[in-house]
Amino acid sequence: MKGQTVDDDQLFDVPGPRGRRRIRIVTAVSVLVLAALLALALRQFAAHGQLAASQWQMFGNWAIIRFLLDGVGQTLLVTAVAAGLALPLGALVALVRLSRSRVARALARGYVELFRAVPLLLLLYIFLFGLPRTGLTFPVFWQLVIPIVLGNAAVLSEIFRAGVLALDRGQSEAAYSLGMTYWQAMAWVVIPQAVRRLVPTLVSQLVRLLKDSTLGYVVSYLELLHKAQVLGEYYHSVLPTYLVAAACFVLINTTLSALATWLERRRRS
Amino acid sequence: MPTAVLSQLGDGLLVTVEMTALAFAGALVLGVLLAICRISPVPPLRLAGAAYVTAFRNIPLLVLLVLFVFGMPEVGLLYPLFATVALTMALYWAAFVCEVVRSGVRTVPRGQIEAARALGLTFTQCLRFVVIPQALRSMVQPLGSVFIGLALGTSLAAAVGVPELTGQAQLVTLKYDNPLTSFALTTAVYVAITLTSGLIAGRIERKVAIKR
Numbered sequence: 001m002k003g004q005t006v007d008d009d010q011l012f013d014v015p016g017p018r019g020r021r022r023i024r025i026v027t028a029v030s031v032l033v034l035a036a037l038l039a040l041a042l043r044q045f046a047a048h049g050q051l052a053a054s055q056w057q058m059f060g061n062w063a064i065i066r067f068l069l070d071g072v073g074q075t076l077l078v079t080a081v082a083a084g085l086a087l088p089l090g091a092l093v094a095l096v097r098l099s100r101s102r103v104a105r106a107l108a109r110g111y112v113e114l115f116r117a118v119p120l121l122l123l124l125y126i127f128l129f130g131l132p133r134t135g136l137t138f139p140v141f142w143q144l145v146i147p148i149v150l151g152n153a154a155v156l157s158e159i160f161r162a163g164v165l166a167l168d169r170g171q172s173e174a175a176y177s178l179g180m181t182y183w184q185a186m187a188w189v190v191i192p193q194a195v196r197r198l199v200p201t202l203v204s205q206l207v208r209l210l211k212d213s214t215l216g217y218v219v220s221y222l223e224l225l226h227k228a229q230v231l232g233e234y235y236h237s238v239l240p241t242y243l244v245a246a247a248c249f250v251l252i253n254t255t256l257s258a259l260a261t262w263l264e265r266r267r268r269s
Numbered sequence: 270m271p272t273a274v275l276s277q278l279g280d281g282l283l284v285t286v287e288m289t290a291l292a293f294a295g296a297l298v299l300g301v302l303l304a305i306c307r308i309s310p311v312p313p314l315r316l317a318g319a320a321y322v323t324a325f326r327n328i329p330l331l332v333l334l335v336l337f338v339f340g341m342p343e344v345g346l347l348y349p350l351f352a353t354v355a356l357t358m359a360l361y362w363a364a365f366v367c368e369v370v371r372s373g374v375r376t377v378p379r380g381q382i383e384a385a386r387a388l389g390l391t392f393t394q395c396l397r398f399v400v401i402p403q404a405l406r407s408m409v410q411p412l413g414s415v416f417i418g419l420a421l422g423t424s425l426a427a428a429v430g431v432p433e434l435t436g437q438a439q440l441v442t443l444k445y446d447n448p449l450t451s452f453a454l455t456t457a458v459y460v461a462i463t464l465t466s467g468l469i470a471g472r473i474e475r476k477v478a479i480k481r
Contacts, residue, residue: 011374011400012310013386019310026311034317048344117463118456119424122435129439130448211329218428225332232339239340246328246336253327 055237059244064231071227072248078141078213078223082148083206089149090156095186097161108157115154123147124215144221148212152205159201163194196267203260207253214249224248274441274451281437282458288355288433289420295359296419300366307371318367325364331425333357338429354426362419369415373408374400406477413470420462434458 015023045051058064096108115123124147127138138146167190175185195202216223222230224245232241306318325333337357338350348356377400385395427436438455442448 030313044344117460119421121424126452130452214329214331239343242336250327
C-alpha cells in the first residue's frame with residue numbers, strides 16, 4: 001500500500017477475521033473484473049488491427065523518436081517562456097490588487113475576473129481571427145504564448161494574493177515600523193516569504209500551464225500534440241501516436257508533480 | 270448585428286449548457302465511485318483508482334479529446350461526436366471530482382470518527398450521521414471550481430468540431446466578418462456563466478457552513 005496516505009484508512013477499524021475475509025473476497029472479485037476489462041480492451045484493439053506490429057514498430061525508428069522528442073522540446077519551450085512571463089505578470093497584478101489605490105485595485109480585479117472567465121481557446125481565437133482584423137498580427141509562437149500568459153497570469157495573481165494574505169500581518173507591520181515603504185516591505189519582507197510557501201501550488205499551476213500548451217494544435221504550432229497528429233495521419237496510426245503522446249504528457253507532468261511534493265516535504269522538514 | 274448571428278450564438282450556448290450539464294452529472298457519479306474505490310480497504314481497487322486519477326489529471330483535456338474522437342473509431346467504437354466529447358469531459362473531470370470527495374472526507378477530524386465508533390455506531394451509521402454531512406459541506410466550494418473549470422473546458426470541444434459557443438463564435442466571425450462584436454458577446458456570456466456559478470457556490474457554502 002505504498003503511496004497511500006494514512007488518512008485514507010481513517011474510516012475503518014483494523015478489520016477482524018470476518019472483515020478480512022470479506023476484503024479478500026472483494027479483492028479477488030475486483031481483480032477478476034479489472035482483468036476482464038483489460039482483456040476486453042485488448043480484444044477490441046486486436047480485432048481492429050491496432051495491436052499489429054506495423055502500427056507500433058515506427059516508434060523504434062530513431063528519426064520518428066527524434067521528431068516526437070522535438071515536439072516535447074517545443075512543449076517545454078512554450079511552457080518555460082509562458083511561465084517566465086506569466087509569473088512576474090501575475091505577481092504584479094496581485095500587488096496592484098493589494099495596493100492602496102482604489103482605482104488600481106478595481107482595474108486589477110477586473111483583469112483577474114475577466115481572464116479567469118474567458119476560455120483559453122476563445123482567447124486564442126481572438127488572437128487568431130479577431131486581432132488580425134485590427135492590424136495586429138503575431139508570429140505563431142506568440143499567438144499561442146500570449147493568450148496562455150494572459151490567462152495564467154490571472155490565476156497566478158490569485159495564488160500570490162492568497163499567499164500574501166495568509167502571511168502573518170505582523171510581518172508587514174514590522175517592516176513599516178522599520179520605516180520601509182509599501183513597495184520595500186513587499187519586496188524585502190512579504191514576497192520572499194509568500195513565494196517560499198507557494199512553491200508547491202505554483203508547480204501545480206505550471207502543470208496546468210503545460211497542458212494549455214497543447215492548444216498549439218489549434219494554431220498549428222508544432223508542439224507535442226500537433227506533432228503526434230502529423231505523425232499519426234502520415235503513418236495511418238492515429239490511435240498509437242496519440243496514446244504515445246498521452247503517455248509522454250503523463251510522464252512529464254507526474255515528474256513535475258513529484259518535484260512539487262518533494263519541495264513541499266523539504267519545506268516542512 | 271443581424272439576428273442570425275444572435276440565434277447562431279444562442280444555438281452554441283445551448284450546446285455548451287447541455288454539454289456542461291451532462292458532463293458534470295457524469296463526472297459527479299464517476300468521481301464519487303472512484304473516490305469510494307480509493308478509500309476502500311481493497312488494494313486492487315485503490316491501485317486502479319489511483320492510476321486512473323494520475324493518468325486523467327495529467328493528460329491535457331485536448332489530448333484526451335483528440336484521442337477519443339479520432340482514436341475510438343479506429344477500434345470500431347463509432348458514436349456521435351457530441352456523445353463522445355461529453356463522455357471524454359466526464360471521464361476527465363471525474364478524476365478531479367474524485368480528489369475533491371477524497372479531501373472532503375479527510376476534513377472530518379479523525380477524533381470524531383473514533384468517537385462515533387466508541388459510541389457503538391456501525392460503519393454505515395458513522396458515515397451517515399458523522400462523516401457525510403460534514404464532508405459534503407466542505408466539498409461545495411471545490412466542486413464549484415470543478416464546475417467552472419468544466420464549463421470553460423467545454424470550449425475545447427470546438428477544437429474537435431462541436432459547434433458549441435466558442436465554435437459558433439468563430440464560425441460567425443468567418444461568416445459575417447464581425448470578429449470583435451461576436452467575440453466580445455461570447456466573452457460576456459462566459460464571464461456571466463463563471464460569475465453566476467461562483468456566486469451560487471458561495472451562497473450554498475455559506476448556507477450549509479458549520480460554525481466551528
